[in-house]
Amino acid sequence: MSEGEADGATDDRSADLTELAKRRGFFLQSAGAYGGVSGFYTFGPNGAGLKDNIEDSWRDRFTVREGNVEIDAPTIMPEPVFEASGHLDGFDDMLVECPSCGESHRADHVVEDNTDYEEAEGLGPDRVGEIIEEYELVCPTCGTGLAGQAIEDFNLMFETNIGPGSSSPGYLRPETAQGIFVEFPQLKEYARNQLPFGVTQIGRAYRNEISPRKSLLRVREFTQAELELFVDPEDGEGPDLDSVVDVVAPFYGVDQQAADDGDPLDITVGEAHERGLVADPWIAYYLGVAAEWYDSIGVDMDRFRFRQHQSGERAHYAADCWDAEAEVDGDWIELAGFAYRSDYDLSKHDEYSDEDFTVFRQYDEPITTERPTVDPDMSSLGPAFGGAAGDIADALADLAEEAPDAFRDAESDTDGEGTVTVEVDGDAYDVPVGQTGFSVEEVTESGEHFLPHVVEPSLGIDRALYTVLDHCYREDEVDGEERTFLELPASVAPTTVGVFPLMDRDGLGEEAREVAADLRERGLSVAYDDSGAIGRRYRRQDEVGTPFCVTVDYATVGEARDDDEGEPGTVTVRERDTTAQKRIAVEDLAETLDALREGDVEFADL
Incomplete structure (x- = not known):
């Protein structure tokens, strides 16, 4: 081919x-x-x-x-949820608009549909634009060339x-x-x-x-x-x-x-x-x-x-x-x-x-560690730095955690009268180390948060x-x-069994409806159909993937017309894929169909 x-x-x-x-x-x-x-x-x-x-x-x-x-x-x-997750800024597709008809298209799809590139989404807008120009790609709607058209990011979220x-x-x-x-x-x-x-x-x-x-x-x-x-x-x-x-x-x-x-x-x-x-x-x-x-x-x-x-x-x-x-x-x-x-x-x-x-992770045994801390003298920082004092105190705490040697150096090199430098909103502040309340404490920890x-x-x-x-x-x-037909597994097929009377007369229809009602009570999805020839009814269920069909005939109601119709009180069960048929007692029907649906038994083994 x-x-x-x-x-x-x-x-x-x-x-x-x-x-x-x-x-x-x-x-x-x-x-x-x-x-x-x-x-x-x-x-x-x-x-x-x-x-x-x-x-x-x-x-x-x-x-x-x-x-x-x-x-x-x-x-x-x-909105804050998607600001944090990054969807507001980065959940975009590449959009290219036709200069003639005004239709918008995904630029990477235009490339994938008309070239050998299979994963154009990962190439980025600049490269996709180059490919459109190189291959002289056109609008899928009207055929106008797309070379040179801007490729823009389009956020895919619906706003409300x-x-x-x-x-x-x-x-x-x-x-x-x-x-x-x-x-x-x-x-x-x-x-x-x-x-x-x-x-x-x-x-x-x-x-x-x-x-x-x-x-x-x-x-x-x-x-x-x-x-x-x-x-x-x-x-x-x-x-x-x-x-x-x-x-x-x-x-x-x-x-x-x-x-x-x-x-x-x-x-x-x-x-x-x-x-x-x-x-x-x-x-x-x-x-x-x-x-x-x-x-x-x-x-x-x-x-x-x-x-x-x-x-x-x-x-x-x-x-x-x-x-x-x-x-x-x-x-x-x-x-x-x-x-x-x-x-x-x-x-x-x-x-x-x-x-x-x-989440807290428990250690196997407690661990003793040294923890640098600060306790800034706000009565000194306030007059010295005004409204920035609070932010400076927070910056000192961060510095103690990230670079405690800055405090140790200021203390040792200048007899405790040196300064440490922190940055707040782009401005540098020199703080006397004596006003930071810097110290190192021994702390015993049983675990950590991560x-x-x-x-x-x-x-x-x-x-x-x-x-x-x-x-x-x-x-x-x-x-x-x-x-x-649809060869759907019985476990996912929308209907498990179709139930048909051989014909809707002589009590067969009433019996078939009773069989269908009983199967529904047992939790099976059932389609009842008494319209048209039995072969046509089979075909309708085959086409929607129904794995089994049950036919109620004269043997079911104890009025078999010849020896080939089966034992009294039985129905014909037909399997979709092979169209094979078996006679099953009505009293065993629900249990048998449930086992077939769950894969506990094979139809050929009945």
């Missing part, structure tokens, strides 16, 4: 999936009655069910089974006001993480100051994307699932890697990306960590957990990889960062990020707020959902008819 044919096949598949998603109630562009709003999508009945199941699966794996706790923070937060007027600006959160960080002073109390401990959150986040595109893959409102694990950087134990050490995944490190023929390394998590490819043990652990989890929800692991961030991509505070990526529509897209964020976030909020974001470091696995639920739909989309032929 030629490259053009491959691109055409990809486009056709994407169009088919988008059409199915809209027709079968997975997702559709919001406010279609008013022309639609770019970057906003409504999840229909099947989409909402699939999304909820993916969220529940993530919650079970990353919260419950890891022993973490979950919070639910507001989606709007006051909290309360009437504009005196209390706020922002819709661009990530769920800050809702965890700002509550750390209280959360550490819940955890009794014991590290490590993890806090998760699943919720909406908002980014005012310049050019939303590719359906759910780049939107303005989306759902994130994030874990913030707070760790002691001096604790050498780390995680227990035994549970994931043998998990095999493709690791696409910096060196592999730089090589001309570099391909991901299909190695175990244990090997990746031993080689130093994934240096941090916590990152290695969560890569292993994530690989197993993505596989469990239906991501094709042959179209999956972990890609290490290059130096230009990483935030300045991130010691290492990896992305989970999947191939979708012919492109590699980011599904999740795994970053070692050091103490950056907590240090910022500790600096900007009035709260204490540190800022924990943060390990963050951060996942986009919407992208995971779209990837699962794309990777589970199948076409085949059954009984001479073409069939489209």
